[in-house]
Amino acid sequence: MIDYAEKCMKSGAVFATERVSGINDNMPTPHYHEFYELYYLESGQRYHFIDNNMYHIEGGQFLLFEPYMLHHSYGDKDVPFCRLIIYFREDEIISANLKEILKGSTGAYQLSKEETQQFYQLMNMIYREKQNPQQYSNEYCQSLLNTMLIILFRNKRQKMKIEQKNQITEIISYINANYMYDLSIADIAGHFYMSPFYLCREFKKYTNTTINQYINKTRIMNAQRMLYSSDDNITNISINTGFASVSHFGRVFKEITGSTPTSWRKRRKSFE
Template sequence: MIDQAGLRMDKGYQIACERIQGVNDNMAKSHYHEYFELYYLESGKRYHIADDTLYCLNSGEFILFPPYVMHHSYGDSGVSFKRLVLYFTKEMIAVPGVTDVLDQHAWVYKSDEKNETHALLRALLKEQEFNDNYSEEALYFILNQILILLLRNSTETAKPEKQSRITSIIHYLHENYTYPITLNELAEQFYLSPYYLCREFKKYTNSTIVQYINSLRVGHAQRLFMETDKSVTEISKIVGFSNVTHFNRVYRSVTGLSPSKSRKQAKERSAAMERHGIPGC
């Protein structure tokens, strides 16, 4: 299934919304974004892995992923679902305090005012399709209505599912990805054969262990590019690469850009948004 909202964000938009329904539509592998994702499940049941935690999402519940949080979703075989997904950048948030709350970790929660929140999401989707001279500001204000309503009226409801050995391994990777990690050492650490570990990890995350570690390292590097002035070489060492050449190659394979190009684009976006006040779409 093509992520049209993601394609819209790739084109430089600061907000994008999309409704999708399907059956047996499971993500190919864990991934992350440079922006927030608010996922509202209109019907059905879905499982979401956020970093090293597995959640079960039921109809009428939301999950919100901060930037750079590894995640993917899947459902039980034959169970249909319908969802609304909303992507938005930090710069689209009007109140700094809201950013601080949303940026802490992935949330799963159910709004006491879910009908109103759902109506605002539908209004945002309609406004995106309308797209006239006032749509940019309208999207900005509807988004902030949604966020304030959620924080004012919502409580976290979904608890993490029971931790398995694979979720323990994922937690270990999140805690230790800056250090050298080999398959044999990881298998020995958790008393598994390398073959079994690779098979079960792939089944659970739709990603190989090497791909998962590389995505963790690159995601953290992207955040450091946004938040610090450290050099590419310094950041490559911080996130666990032994040499900058390997870092450049992996970074490009994950993001499609070189580290220097990625940093330049981030600074250009930031400067453009400062000039315009309200982020442009």
Template sequence: MVRKTVYAPHYDFFIDQSKKTDVYNMDFFHMHKKYEIYYLLEGSRKYFIDDSIYLVNAGSLVLIDADSVHKTANMGDVPHSRIVINFSSSFIEDFSDELKAMNLTSIFKTKFTVLPLSFKYKLIIENILFKLVEIGSDDIELGAKATAEDETLPNAYKKTLLKLQLSELLIMIKEYLEILQQKEYESHQIVNNKVDKIIKYISAHYTEDLTLTSIAEQFYISPFYLSKIFKKSTNLSIIEYINSLRIRNAKELLESSSTKIADIAELVGFSSSSHFSRTFKLVTGLSPQQYKKYYSTK
């Protein structure tokens, strides 16, 4: 289904195609338990994924693993258009034992993140993507809890077609990855050595009481300069990145432990549970209570 949102936690699959003619930056980091395929049809974008920054040009695919922190940002004032797909592993694995055996989601576990497509694979993959957009354009609901009685027969057909097309897309990407591996290709990151060190420092200390001043002191620079170079390289604020790491840790604790939400907020570095709850919902689309209900194994 084509939707205005870029993430819908209640659905096993959705696809969104959009074109931005003005400067557009995502307002905040987000992360989710779905795999994401991002294809840039036109323009250039800066893509922040976990602790790396990538330049993405038209004709490139971006593969984002489940639970990865990510955000896109503009490159100057260049218009861009893109297609985004989110899906759960069960969406295709429950469809066929043969597909499950192929382990198609392994494409998200490699060192290849940004894939500039060759002419041949660009034609093949764009054709599949446009078919997926066309099939999903009637806004059918593919919720994880849907039953056979909930679906009309035409929607059941469309759901099967979406699974077939998505499976074909993943197979073609897997085939292309094997070609890139033979060529020893590596995804090119945008590198700023100072910012890279700052990111690694924050990644190691985000549960502590970090401030712009305390981080700046670690690198013998002013808070103003720290804020400036970090924002220039990532299109992010320092606090936004810190909070994204805290939320990722909180998600893991909500899933795998019986720790109280207020205690989790403190453990991951938030000064108050109310601030934690607001930030968590902003990043994930769910409140901590809702998230625990959906995903907790405890």
């Protein structure tokens, strides 16, 4: 599935929204964004794998993703779904308090029936505005977005329960905590007392990606955070994210993001 809203954001938009219906439409690999995402499931059910946590949501429930948060969505066979998403950048949050609360806000949420209706109505208002922009469109969407976040956070951020962890989620937690070191499949398998073959097979079955692909995406995601939030040089960032050489770092970075680390940093800073 082509994510047209993401294409808009990558071209410099501050807001983007999209409504999609599907069946057996599962993400081939985990991915992440450089911006926030609000995901409202209008109907059906979906599983969302976020970093090392698994959530199961149904119609009327929603998720919030922070930037650079690996996630992966899929559903049971032949179960249709419809979802509405809004992408936005941190600069669209007008309150310093809301910006602070947004840190660590990734997860699935369940509000009361009345609050859910209000939240969903505001999302639809943003969606309709983006389909047919009027005068002061960005200001209008910004106002609606901030109202949505106030509704969410004044209700004590009622996060939904995380699905029970299993061995694969523990392996992912281990990778997330140790991506900056030399990680081999043999070492990870030995740490969890399993064969490399079994590890690779089960990891691919659960995440729909290989261990090496997941490690590289995790390293590049963290490299992007460092490129944006610090002035550290490319060589140090490559070392601090577990790459053996700056040339290898640059090659993997371009494979995943489509640009060099230096170009990505310049482009991201231009959004400020």
